[in-house]
Amino acid sequence: MKTGVITLVAxxxxxxxxxxxxxxxxxxxxxxxxxxxxxxGGACQRIAQQYPALISYPNSxxxxxxxxxxxxxxxxxxxxxxxxPSNAQQIANALKVCVQTKTPFAVRGGGHTPIPGAANTDNGxxxxxxxxxxxxxxxxxxxxxxxxxPGLRWIDVYSWSTKQGLIVMGxxxxxxxxxxxxxxxGLSYFASVRGWAADSVVQFEVVTADSRVIQVNAxxxxxxxxxxxxxxxxxxxxTRFDTRTYPIGQVWGGYVNQDTAHIxxxxxxxxxxxxxxxxxxxxxKSAIDATIYFNGTTKAYTTTTSLFYNGTVNxxxxxxxxxKIPTMIPATTKIRSYVDFEGETAASGDRSLRELFxxxxxxxxxxxxxxxxxxxxxxxxxxxxxxxxFSFVYQPITVSALRAARALGGDALDLDPxxxxxxxxxxxxxxxxxxxxxxxxxxxxxxxxTIETKAKAAGLYYPFIFLNDAGPGxxxxxxxxxxxxxxxxKTVAKKYDPNGVFQTLSGNxxxxxxx
Numbered sequence: 001m002k003t004g005v006i007t008l009v010a011x012x013x014x015x016x017x018x019x020x021x022x023x024x025x026x027x028x029x030x031x032x033x034x035x036x037x038x039x040x041g042g043a044c045q046r047i048a049q050q051y052p053a054l055i056s057y058p059n060s061x062x063x064x065x066x067x068x069x070x071x072x073x074x075x076x077x078x079x080x081x082x083x084x085p086s087n088a089q090q091i092a093n094a095l096k097v098c099v100q101t102k103t104p105f106a107v108r109g110g111g112h113t114p115i116p117g118a119a120n121t122d123n124g125x126x127x128x129x130x131x132x133x134x135x136x137x138x139x140x141x142x143x144x145x146x147x148x149x150p151g152l153r154w155i156d157v158y159s160w161s162t163k164q165g166l167i168v169m170g171x172x173x174x175x176x177x178x179x180x181x182x183x184x185x186g187l188s189y190f191a192s193v194r195g196w197a198a199d200s201v202v203q204f205e206v207v208t209a210d211s212r213v214i215q216v217n218a219x220x221x222x223x224x225x226x227x228x229x230x231x232x233x234x235x236x237x238x239t240r241f242d243t244r245t246y247p248i249g250q251v252w253g254g255y256v257n258q259d260t261a262h263i264x265x266x267x268x269x270x271x272x273x274x275x276x277x278x279x280x281x282x283x284x285k286s287a288i289d290a291t292i293y294f295n296g297t298t299k300a301y302t303t304t305t306s307l308f309y310n311g312t313v314n315x316x317x318x319x320x321x322x323x324k325i326p327t328m329i330p331a332t333t334k335i336r337s338y339v340d341f342e343g344e345t346a347a348s349g350d351r352s353l354r355e356l357f358x359x360x361x362x363x364x365x366x367x368x369x370x371x372x373x374x375x376x377x378x379x380x381x382x383x384x385x386x387x388x389x390f391s392f393v394y395q396p397i398t399v400s401a402l403r404a405a406r407a408l409g410g411d412a413l414d415l416d417p418x419x420x421x422x423x424x425x426x427x428x429x430x431x432x433x434x435x436x437x438x439x440x441x442x443x444x445x446x447x448x449x450t451i452e453t454k455a456k457a458a459g460l461y462y463p464f465i466f467l468n469d470a471g472p473g474x475x476x477x478x479x480x481x482x483x484x485x486x487x488x489x490k491t492v493a494k495k496y497d498p499n500g501v502f503q504t505l506s507g508n509x510x511x512x513x514x515x
Contacts, residue, residue: 043103044081072114072355079126088239106507110177118509167248184468192284195405198229206236209501229411254332271366280318358471364421388431414481
């Protein structure tokens with residue numbers, strides 16, 4: 001068993017062991033790569049004729065390195081070749097070859113989505129965006145912007161922009177790649193004031209299915225501009241993001257960790273924080289991520305909460321209910337640079353384990369945190385003893401965040417502020433043994449199903465699945481805009497991709513036809 005985050009949360013808790021309810025999941029993508037010989041079809045050779053230095057094949061150092069730049073080991077497949085372009089025109093030319101030869105392809109940015117086939121391919125062309133790491137400052141119609149490449153990770157962007165005294169709306173976890181976050185909506189620590197990360201984008205440069213390189217903004221290709229803000233990789237390959245910049249100074253933040261005995265205190269703190277009329281979440285400078293861990297070997301429950309405040313206020317009142325809880329180890333909260341704060345998330349970039357996500361949401365009301373925890377405990381007690389770490393994450397989204405999203409022009413997610421705040425949940429499991437894949441995936445699917453069934457019965461369900469944290473078989477796009485966004489997304493896809501290139505040849509976890 002690989003050591004690391006799984007072993008850090010061990011304690012003395014014990015639980016009853018039982019078997020979870022099985023929910024069938026298609027593991028064909030995982031099984032297909034086992035001992036599968038590479039196919040060097042004509043597409044790789046034709047691309048290599050144009051760009052011999054940018055193509056690598058199995059058993060080469062570059063290929064093996066590129067094919068393992070994925071967060072989860074479950075997503076390492078067997079592409080016929082890896083293509084590493086440095087600009088949009090090279091992508092356009094390679095895409096033309098794939099379309100002409102009907103060769104499957106996949107595009108990998110940060111490689112963080114833990115779904116087999118989302119950003120990799122068996123026997124097709126893997127397009128790795130590593131070389132596309134441009135960072136420039138400029139303006140767009142008088143708006144200060146940063147133009148950033150799709151090969152960057154957020155820690156790269158933040159390290160660069162904060163040197164200029166600026167921040168870009170992006171992911172909360174430093175090792176995650178730029179494109180997946182923005183195309184799935186994107187949750188920053190500034191969401192209550194700035195909306196989703198995608199809402200700050202003012203222009204995309206993309207390669208369309210017919211290999212045109214076009215600029216996409218609110219005036220030109222406006223329908224595609226809307227669709228790219230949350231609609232995932234269904235429409236084009238994004239080769240540049242022009243996104244608003246905002247001034248940034250020092251911030252207050254860090255992590256607090258509690259043991260099992262203080263989980264009730266943490267649940268109370270979350271409940272108080274999300275209270276609609278009095279909670280700390282009303283202070284838009286504050287944000288939290290609260291995680292409850294269950295260690296499948298020791299049966300221990302522990303917690304880690306990320307606390308953030310955009311300002312130089314020590315122990316801000318909005319978050320005092322979290323900081324007053326006794327901790328297992330000293331809290332890391334302090335006044336610091338934003339990059340220093342983000343640096344603490346580096347451990348989430350461990351790429352040696354097998355990972356999964358699944359997501360759902362409940363109403364952002366005081367009753368939700370304990371309601372959810374009780375279900376998590378109920379379902380973890382059914383687990384066999386297993387070398388795995390089960391993480392259950394609470395992420396509050398305020399009404400202010402939804403209003404900010406609309407004020408910036410709106411997006412495909414289209415959540416209505418009139419419906420109140422929501423509390424997004426993520427289940428993340430990390431394990432090492434491939435033999436446990438089906439068992440863990442079925443357990444996680446059952447957990448989310450149980451939460452949704454019970455939340456609906458209790459009047460706590462919020463119909464939203466955050467695409468950035470969704471898992472295999474989930475249907476986040478169908479819930480956007482109370483079901484009204486999906487038909488519009490399909491219309492956009494038909495217009496810009498009439499032959500369905502991104503629905504049939506491209507790797508993509510959430511294709512429109514499956515939603």
